[in-house]
Amino acid sequence: MTSIFKHSSFLVFLVVALYSTGQSQTWQKTSHGVKTVIDAVEIDIRFYSPSTVRIMKWPAGKTFTKESLSVISEPQTTIFSVKQQANKLALKSEKVLVHLDLQNGQISFSDPGARVLLREQGKGALFTPFNDAGVNTFTVQQSFVLDKEEAIYGLGQQQAGKMVQRNLSLRMMQGNTDDYIPFFQSVKGYGVFWDNYSPTNFTDNAASTSFKSEVGDGIDYYFMVGGNADGVIACMRNLTGQAPMFPLWTYGYWQSKERYKSQDELVAVVKKYRELGIPLDGIIQDWQYWGNNYLWNAMEFLNPEFYNPQKMVDDVHGLNAHLIISIWSNFGPQTKPYQELDKAGALLPFTTWPESGVEKWPPQLDYPSGVKVYDAYNPAARDIYWKYLQAGLFLLGIDGWWMDSSEPDHLQAKPGDFDSKTFLGSFRKVRNAFPLMTVGGVYQHQRAQTSAKRAFILTRSAFAGQQRYGANTWSGDVVASWKALHNQIAAGLNFSLSGIPYWNSDIGGFFLWQFPKKLNDPEYRELYVRWLEFGAFCPMMRSHGEGAPREIYQFGKKGDKAYDAIEKFIRLRYRLLPYIYATSWEVTANQSSMMRALMMDFAHDKNAWDINDEYLLGKSLLVAPVTRPMYVKPVINGRDTSLTEDFSAIKSKDVYLPGGTNWYDFWTGAPFAGGQKVTKETPLDIIPLFVKGGSILPIGPDVQYAEEKKWDNLELRIYPGADGKFVLYEDENDNYNYEKGVYSTITFHWNDKKRELTIQDRQGAFSTMPAERTFNIVMVNAGKGAGEQLTNAPDKRITYAGKKMIVKL
The missing domain is CATH 3.20.20.80 (Glycosidases)
Incomplete structure (x- = not known):
């Protein structure tokens, strides 16, 4: 949470006078970037890391200080250069190149090879005076220009079924089924986080892509380069915090x-x-x-x-x-929390659920509940x-x-x-x-x-x-x-x-x-x-x-x-x-991410960019849920029409398998080449499920609850066709000792050419760790999939006591 002036006592200013078209323009190099004023707009460019840049803009003569609610990182010491050529200023770190037009204030971002990733629209920063409950501030807007065919993703959760977030307008204000996050990332390997919490309009059309927020003392956004979706997400979490383990x-x-x-x-x-x-x-x-x-x-x-x-x-x-x-997030007037919050002046006055104190439906508003939201x-x-x-x-x-x-x-x-x-x-x-x-x-x-x-x-x-x-x-x-x-x-x-x-x-x-x-x-x-x-x-x-x-x-x-x-x-x-x-x-x-859009692992395959009914769970399992009815038919009795079950014919679903790898049907073990659509039969108890070639998939015991049995007797399924790696992670299941290193990992490597599975030395330890365990190794092929029993007879059974082993298959 950083005020823009927090480090001012440590800034070293280099003032350079620039002469272009008869005018002078001054900019200052700071310990994290540059500051300047262009067309009555102050601009502050700061490297937070070699891959992440913060852009702040506000009307000249005003002050813009802000402690972010989302961003918790401080700017890292980053090696960067600043060069001026004519009216362009170039700031370059190891991962990103930022160009600032000293005439109109337009900023663009490139990779180190000078490939343009994103650019602001010229004169795209707008500040419209706004009175916010008696405080004079602004409605702020920043516009960008994306490539015509560029696919972008993110912006939180919406219910429109749309994978690529282009050609749309969103009124971003949190609701019951819509969770808006003013962040998008591109298939080109960059992301933009608009750091504003007021109601915001996101608009993408042929002219531009823009964020417009009702309230802001200034424009504040972060540009990050990750190279791919995982890298962009890593940048975002470096800014806003890491995800702890769940039990x-x-x-x-x-x-x-x-x-x-x-x-x-x-x-x-x-x-x-x-x-x-x-x-x-x-x-x-x-x-x-x-x-x-x-x-x-x-x-x-x-x-x-x-x-x-x-x-x-x-x-x-x-x-x-x-x-x-x-x-x-709200309390009834007869509760102890309400009474204490009310005394503290920490209740908000607007109408919330439930409106009525009577539990009958519909609400009887002549008996108001008095429930109020607390000031979180x-x-x-x-x-x-x-x-x-x-x-x-x-x-x-x-x-x-x-x-x-x-x-x-x-x-x-x-x-x-x-x-x-x-x-x-x-x-x-x-x-x-x-x-x-x-x-x-x-x-x-x-x-x-x-x-x-x-x-x-x-x-x-x-x-x-x-x-x-x-x-x-x-x-x-x-x-x-x-x-x-x-x-x-x-x-x-x-x-x-x-x-x-x-x-x-x-x-x-x-x-x-x-x-x-x-x-x-x-x-x-x-x-x-x-x-x-x-x-x-x-x-x-x-x-x-x-x-x-x-x-x-x-x-x-x-x-x-x-x-x-x-x-x-x-x-x-x-x-x-x-x-x-x-x-x-x-x-x-x-x-990493658990639910993975196909573009995360197959950005090279344009056919995978806009698929909205398939995804990966982890990096091995491709899931294609069935999302239409297959086993009902109408029954007409006079004027009445009803539905009945009809399992007389097995239906199917077409599934796209991304290119660049081979795939296996999880249920049958049948292999398929990537880059094609396949048809999978889908009786009621089958969902299309495919495993990426090179995967090592552990199958645990049949249990009544998660911690019933230790994982000391696991099936390891090898899906050939590529080299592979898997890390089996275990800990004490429900405390934070893992943060102190109390956990173990076992790393498996599959060498497809040699048909060798290498099990590395176990790393780490925890209190309930099995001293040794059995691995039942299965080489998957046609006819040797999951089957109805979800298990297979092993090709090899080994006992592992924590020391490196090489298993030939």
Whole structure:
């Protein structure tokens, strides 16, 4: 968080007089870049690293000081040169070349080879006077020029199903199902972060690409060069913070609904899963465990149906499961937090959910609830929030936080609402950063209290930098439909491409408005199964929704197609945990991403740039969810038309396999060349799933919960066709000792030409590490895929005791 003048006492100024067309222009070299004034606009160019440059502009004669809410890094000492040729100033570091036109102030960015990556539009900086709740400031805009065919990604999460973010206009203001992040990255290997929190318009058309924010004392953006998508994301996380590890159990299966109405009902669900032998790691309690709406979000179990909350938590833990609970950004007037926040002047006055104190639907507005949002920008308010969260819930042993309405809900918005005073100025000025502040408050307080338990937060909204706060964002209260399922894919991928790696959606969709027959509708049952199959390959696998319960036994019994498909994919999720957990370590240790748009790994293949219904989980598994109905047909009885199941013919889906590598069908082991479309049969219990050639895929044990068995007997699947590498990561699963080096890694190398698997010396150690283990090595080929049992007879079985081994296959 850096004021532009924080380092002024250390600046060394080199003043150079430039003479061009009869005029003089002065610029100053600073320890991090240059400063100048052009056409009554002050310009400050700063290298934050060899690959990242900060650009600040503001009207001359004004001051622009700012502590960023998103950016937490300080400018690094960076070697750079400054050269002037005619009216152009060139600043060059090892990774980026910045040109400044000293006549019109236009800035362009190139790679070290002078290939232009991005340029501002001439005269593209605009400052329009604006009165922000009595403060004279500006509406700020900056325009850029992109290549005509250039593909860009990011901008957070939208529900339009659009992968490439060109030719669109976005009103960027956080909402229930839209999480806007003013950041985009290009297939050319650069990114732009517009560091502003007020409502912002992003516009891309044939003329220009621009950000325009309602409030700003100046323009403030960062340009970063990464070379590829991973590199750009690494730059963004270097600026805004790294993603910590989640506990292993968060990667298991999670059951939820709106809502469990008693502690007996909640515990009974966990017991039922254990009786059925269906794996489960967590259950989530939604709202109203606190009682009526006047007690909204009391952070206490005041509802008499939750008669012994400590026993409930202990019962869930005794069943080897975990419990997450709903908490909100607002409080009812009869709660203790409300009263203390009110005394501190830390409540915001606008209308939020719920509007009525009566729980009946529709809301009875003649009985207003009085619920108000708290001022999450105020550190004292964040302290109060944690005080009650800790006393009422954390000390019971609840395992994680479901932070609902974290954007927050702002109903019947009126212009004056944005004038509401927060600790950091008007609500308008900081509106989009609300989720960052409220989620950050909970994470920072829990981290300060204990390192024995990793913080895990499920949040409805996010902003730039939120990855540093142990948060997994879900896509909000989407309405169940095939279109919505399809659109989740691009939503999650662009969110990940914005630098935040953890995302999920309500499996089955939240609202069932389009399916009034609910679970009795065969099309909805098919949709739910396909959504669950998609959810098995997301960072969090979590079933949730209103209108009908979603537990597996609501979909029939063993032998029923829907039930069997659900069970199959829950079990597959658990078999893949060693791969998923290793991928999460790559996120923390190497700034990787879990959900990977095809362009991340195949930018050379233009056919992969705009595919919005496929992606990679990690760097080995290509996932192509089924997003249309296949097994229902209409039945006409007189005037009535209904649907019935029809499994008489197996349907299929076309899948594009990116070029430059070979691929294997996960289910059959059949090989395919990349750079082509293939047709995959998709019965209800099959999702198209392919494995990249050169992959080493670990398959874990069949378990009832994530930590039931150690990984001392793993299947290792080798997918030939290229050299490969995989790092198996293990630690103590649920503390921060890994930050002190308490973990182990085992690195596997596959030499395709020699047909050799090298297992390197184990690195590191942790308390429960197996002294030795068995690896069952399988060479995958046609007819030797996953099969129905998700396992294979090994080609070789070896015992590994931590020392280097070479296995010939």
